[in-house]
Amino acid sequence: xxxxxxxxxxxxxxxxxxxxxxxxxxxxxxxxxxxxxxxxxxxxxxxxxxxxxxxxxxxxxxxxxxxxxxxxxxxxxxxxxxxxxxxxxxxxxxxxxxxxxxxxxxxxxxxxxxxxxxxxxxxxxxxxxxxxxxxxxxxxxxxxxxxxxxxxxxxxxxxxxxxxxxxxxxxxxxxxxxxxxxxxxxxxxxxxxxxxxxxxxxxxxxxxxxxxxxxxxxxxxxxxxxxxxxxxxxxxxxxxxxxxxxxxxxxxxxxxxxxxxxxxxxxxxxxxxxxxxxxxxxxxxxxxxxxxxxxxxxxxxxxxxxxxxxxxxxxxxxxxxxxxxxxxxxxxxxxxxxxxxxxxxxxxxxxxxxxxxxxxxxxxxxxxxxxxxxxxxxxxxxxxxxxxxxx
Amino acid sequence: xxxxxxxxxxxxxxxxxxxxxxxxxxxxxxxxxxxxxxxxxxxxxxxxxxxxxxxxxxx
Numbered sequence: 001x002x003x004x005x006x007x008x009x010x011x012x013x014x015x016x017x018x019x020x021x022x023x024x025x026x027x028x029x030x031x032x033x034x035x036x037x038x039x040x041x042x043x044x045x046x047x048x049x050x051x052x053x054x055x056x057x058x059x060x061x062x063x064x065x066x067x068x069x070x071x072x073x074x075x076x077x078x079x080x081x082x083x084x085x086x087x088x089x090x091x092x093x094x095x096x097x098x099x100x101x102x103x104x105x106x107x108x109x110x111x112x113x114x115x116x117x118x119x120x121x122x123x124x125x126x127x128x129x130x131x132x133x134x135x136x137x138x139x140x141x142x143x144x145x146x147x148x149x150x151x152x153x154x155x156x157x158x159x160x161x162x163x164x165x166x167x168x169x170x171x172x173x174x175x176x177x178x179x180x181x182x183x184x185x186x187x188x189x190x191x192x193x194x195x196x197x198x199x200x201x202x203x204x205x206x207x208x209x210x211x212x213x214x215x216x217x218x219x220x221x222x223x224x225x226x227x228x229x230x231x232x233x234x235x236x237x238x239x240x241x242x243x244x245x246x247x248x249x250x251x252x253x254x255x256x257x258x259x260x261x262x263x264x265x266x267x268x269x270x271x272x273x274x275x276x277x278x279x280x281x282x283x284x285x286x287x288x289x290x291x292x293x294x295x296x297x298x299x300x301x302x303x304x305x306x307x308x309x310x311x312x313x314x315x316x317x318x319x320x321x322x323x324x325x326x327x328x329x330x331x332x333x334x335x336x337x338x339x340x341x342x343x344x345x346x347x348x349x350x351x352x353x354x355x356x357x358x359x360x361x362x363x364x365x366x367x368x369x370x371x372x373x374x375x376x377x378x379x380x381x382x383x384x385x386x387x388x389x390x391x
Numbered sequence: 392x393x394x395x396x397x398x399x400x401x402x403x404x405x406x407x408x409x410x411x412x413x414x415x416x417x418x419x420x421x422x423x424x425x426x427x428x429x430x431x432x433x434x435x436x437x438x439x440x441x442x443x444x445x446x447x448x449x450x
Contacts, residue, residue: 137447230449
């Protein structure tokens with residue numbers, strides 16, 4: 001890394017990690033979780049960034065060449081559509097194949113795990129995934145052991161290596177060429193979300209809470225060590241950056257507080273504490289509203305998470321979690337997409353005035369920034385934070 | 392701090408494992424050289440297979 005870029009990289013990384021450690025850096029760090037907006041800004045179609053790994057990486061490079069941020073999510077698409085095509089994945093639709101070329105990917109939610117699968121899953125989830133789940137979700141595995149199925153396994157595994165290599169290359173380029181660290185390393189889910197997203201789906205998991213609550217609890221206990229391991233493995237052992245934990249079904253009012261206390265929180269807490277015991281902080285990306293649960297979240301070990309505010313009451317988050325965890329967020333995505341730069345500037349100033357004064361704050365959009373964001377509003381966010389967010 | 396399950400209490404294959412080395416070692420025996428060298432590389436690839444399988448669940 002050239003010495004000037006190395007210096008800038010270290011300054012940005014220090015700004016980011018100081019805030020996560022509840023300190024007061026020289027400036028309020030700017031971390032933007034940007035995805036499909038990067039494609040639009042770089043002039044690529046969504047089909048291009050989902051299918052072409054080079055263009056996926058080029059999109060983030062264009063953004064970093066033009067904007068001054070302290071940490072960035074990485075390339076716009078986390079997934080390579082060709083990996084899914086190689087195995088005939090049924091549950092995602094991508095731009096340019098099933099969808100028009102600038103349509104965001106779509107998830108096709110089904111009960112891919114059936115109620116009668118619980119026992120086999122609990123007994124040995126890894127075996128169940130290979131023997132039951134993959135043939136069910138991948139068209140190419142419809143006849144296990146067949147020419148098509150064996151070929152798809154080879155292609156799928158090779159594609160995962162290729163996609164991971166491209167992501168690592170993208171992160172290295174962000175650091176080396178643009179002096180910007182990635183905002184996360186490693187990814188995981190809450191056990192309830194693992195079960196309620198890709199396995200049972202929302203309808204299935206909500207029925208299970210009434211019909212088979214003991215099975216749900218047992219399956220989530222089984223998931224705890226696997227989710228911890230997956231986060232550390234996908235982080236490649238890094239403990240400087242936080243693991244990304246996008247939280248879905250725990251947002252109020254998907255679950256009521258009693259369900260949240262019984263089903264959502266205990267295993268999520270175990271996962272976060274298990275990671276923290278190994279030195280790995282979690283980016284608690286609280287999508288939606290988590291206001292009713294702030295007192296429980298405050299029970300986590302100090303500094304073990306960065307609590308990201310989407311629609312959670314920011315004042316209550318500061319009151320209950322402030323001084324214990326770094327807070328991040330919460331410039332509304334609707335404002336970034338449909339508002340005016342002046343509104344974004346005013347909102348950012350208010351955030352900095354009310355929540356950043358003591359340090360331990362990172363400015364970011366409330367949710368992942370999609371292709372409907374306006375460039376002038378992204379500029380307003382960054383400029384305001386840089387001009388106004390100086391300690 | 393929440394109590395974590397002990398290794399012996401875990402159900403199924405432990406995290407990162409598809410086929411345990413202990414099982415594979417019995418199939419390999421006898422190993423002429425240093426088994427640790429073979430074990431380390433075996434476990435790396437076994438963990439990759441595990442990550443590939445769980446990738447589809449953690450999506």
